[in-house]
Amino acid sequence: xxxxxxxxxxxxxxxxxxxxxxxxxxxxxxxxxxxxxxxxxxxxxxxxxxxxxxxxxxxxxxxxxxxxxxxxxxxxxxxxxxxxxxxxxxxxxxxxxxxxxxxxxxxxxxxxxxxxxxxxxxxxxxxxxxxxxxxxxxxxxxxxxxxxxxxxxxxxxxxxxxxxxxxxxxxxxxxxxxxxxxxxxxxxxxxxxxxxxxxxxxxxxxxxxxxxxxxxxxxxxxxxxxxxxxxxxxxxxxxxxxxxxxxxxxxxxxxxxxxx
Amino acid sequence: xxxxxxxxxxxxxxxxxxxxxxxxxxxxxxxxxxxxxxxxxxxxxxxxxxxxxxxxxxxxxxxxxxxxxxxxxxxxxxxxxxxxxxxxxxxxxxxxxxxxxxxxxxxxxxxxxxxxxxxxxxxxxxxxxxxxxxxxxxxxxxxxxxxxxxxxxxxxxxxxxxxxxxxxxxxxxxxxxxxxxxxxxxxxxxxxxxxxxxxxxxxxxxxxxxxxxxxxxxxxxxxxxxxxxxxxxxxxxxxxxxxxxxxxxxxxxxxxxxxx
Numbered sequence: 001x002x003x004x005x006x007x008x009x010x011x012x013x014x015x016x017x018x019x020x021x022x023x024x025x026x027x028x029x030x031x032x033x034x035x036x037x038x039x040x041x042x043x044x045x046x047x048x049x050x051x052x053x054x055x056x057x058x059x060x061x062x063x064x065x066x067x068x069x070x071x072x073x074x075x076x077x078x079x080x081x082x083x084x085x086x087x088x089x090x091x092x093x094x095x096x097x098x099x100x101x102x103x104x105x106x107x108x109x110x111x112x113x114x115x116x117x118x119x120x121x122x123x124x125x126x127x128x129x130x131x132x133x134x135x136x137x138x139x140x141x142x143x144x145x146x147x148x149x150x151x152x153x154x155x156x157x158x159x160x161x162x163x164x165x166x167x168x169x170x171x172x173x174x175x176x177x178x179x180x181x182x183x184x185x186x187x188x189x190x191x192x193x194x195x196x197x198x199x200x201x202x203x204x205x206x207x208x209x210x211x212x213x214x215x216x217x218x219x220x221x222x223x224x225x226x227x228x229x230x231x232x233x234x235x236x237x238x239x240x241x242x243x244x245x246x247x248x249x250x251x252x253x254x255x256x257x258x259x260x
Numbered sequence: 261x262x263x264x265x266x267x268x269x270x271x272x273x274x275x276x277x278x279x280x281x282x283x284x285x286x287x288x289x290x291x292x293x294x295x296x297x298x299x300x301x302x303x304x305x306x307x308x309x310x311x312x313x314x315x316x317x318x319x320x321x322x323x324x325x326x327x328x329x330x331x332x333x334x335x336x337x338x339x340x341x342x343x344x345x346x347x348x349x350x351x352x353x354x355x356x357x358x359x360x361x362x363x364x365x366x367x368x369x370x371x372x373x374x375x376x377x378x379x380x381x382x383x384x385x386x387x388x389x390x391x392x393x394x395x396x397x398x399x400x401x402x403x404x405x406x407x408x409x410x411x412x413x414x415x416x417x418x419x420x421x422x423x424x425x426x427x428x429x430x431x432x433x434x435x436x437x438x439x440x441x442x443x444x445x446x447x448x449x450x451x452x453x454x455x456x457x458x459x460x461x462x463x464x465x466x467x468x469x470x471x472x473x474x475x476x477x478x479x480x481x482x483x484x485x486x487x488x489x490x491x492x493x494x495x496x497x498x499x500x501x502x503x504x505x506x507x508x509x510x511x512x513x514x515x516x517x518x519x520x
Contacts (some may be wrong), residue, residue: 022400026458026460092445095460096417096419096445096448096455096460096461097455097458097460097461098360098448098451098455099359099383100358100360122383122399122400123359123382123383123399124399139382139383139384139399140282140382157356159356183352185352185356185447186446186447187445187446187447188356188358191358195356195357195358198286198357200286200355200356200357201356201357
């Protein structure tokens with residue numbers, strides 16, 4: 001499967017899943033769900049419907065490929081090419097009506113993240129990369145993604161989804177890093193990694209991630225010139241505690257602090 | 261000036277300011293600014309350029325109207341009709357490349373917020389209201405804005421831009437409320453109030469607001485069925501410590517806790 005095929009097919013998956021998810025976003029159904037405990041959960045419904053449509057497209061076109069998804073688990077995950085899907089990354093933003101969630105579509109080749117796309121269908125923007133290049137298409141134009149230089153932690157803008165995602169030991173480590181950073185932003189989910197790739201943030205530190213939280217984002221970050229690993233410096237494809245930096249020098253500095 | 265004129269003119273101001281701001285958003289200029297301390301600050305430049313174009317339009321069309329803006333202060337603010345402008349509310353989101361900032365355009369009539377609009381030009385959405393009705397236009401449609409019912413704090417989703425915005429005494433009070441809320445979201449600036457008007461959040465509690473942070477949002481919240489006052493229950497037009505609730509019952513409950 002060539003990279004051209006991969007990227008065209010990822011676009012198809014993004015378009016199809018976006019069509020399925022959008023009717024659930026900012027509806028009264030979502031807004032009022034909390035009044036109906038135990039009944040219809042529209043975020044889960046949107047999540048499932050979108051993963052179902054992507055799985056079906058993959059099964060029709062590439063029946064030999066593996067699939068790992070947030071909602072329906074793994075099938076043929078030992079295949080050379082394996083899609084890793086998170087239909088709605090950022091469900092809390094989704095539930096609050098904020099278009100800061102994204103659909104994550106990743107492709108592993110022999111276990112390594114080879115292609116990834118983040119799609120925000122409400123805004124209509126796509127971030128994508130193959131580990132060597134990364135690009136963007138949005139409502140006001142398109143272009144290449146490049147991380148920005150940031151040599152030291154003292155100059156770095158750091159982002160993490162929530163301090164609540166860390167274990168006690170992880171939090172102590174995170175706070176040591178945060179104390180030295182220039183400033184910290186919370187709550188951006190997959191957008192934090194895309195903004196790092198686009199050169200607007202320098203550092204993302206998270207923990208407890210699943211493979212589907214990070215596989216699609218990895219080739220975007222790497223393609224834009226950034227580095228993403230676990231806190232112990234290993235490849236990020238299996239998730240866990242993750243650190244991404246736009247500038248490799250910053251990644252090296254922070255990795256030393258995290259691995260301690 | 262009829263309400264039809266007001267809303268058409270607010271649309272013009274939004275369109276003009278959006279055109280001025282957008283070229284500054286997500287540019288390398290913004291991304292790399294921190295490497296150039298003391299030099300060109302693109303967020304301030306965008307802010308000023310947008311306020312300048314709105315002031316000029318107002319001065320040409322309605323020279324007798326007052327204007328209060330974040331960047332260039334007040335002129336004729338004692339006029340019966342006075343525009344209150346914040347070109348970029350949410351500068352930290354703007355600087356991180358996240359489209360969660362908004363242009364706030366409000367109109368005071370004899371000191372009372374009579375019309376307001378929040379414009380997000382990157383996404384292309386507008387939230388607006390006149391205190392009795394509120395509406396929305398966006399990339400996927402338009403409609404009326406209505407808050408959702410939420411009778412008790414235990415069911416409420418609460419939002420605040422940052423705990424750092426509170427004084428020590430305010431923070432203690434805020435934390436008492438937060439402890440009883442269902443969940444809390446941080447960092448949404450003007451979007452929190454618009455999502456409250458749209459029925460996706462129940463409660464926003466903030467402090468240290470300026471008039472231009474809240475005047476434009478007030479007629480949207482009120483028009484959608486919500487209530488917004490200071491922590492002591494006064495009109496919100498002068499800013500300060502502000503509480504907005506989608507459900508008047510929730511506002512009454514929380515006001516009692518805040519006023520203590």
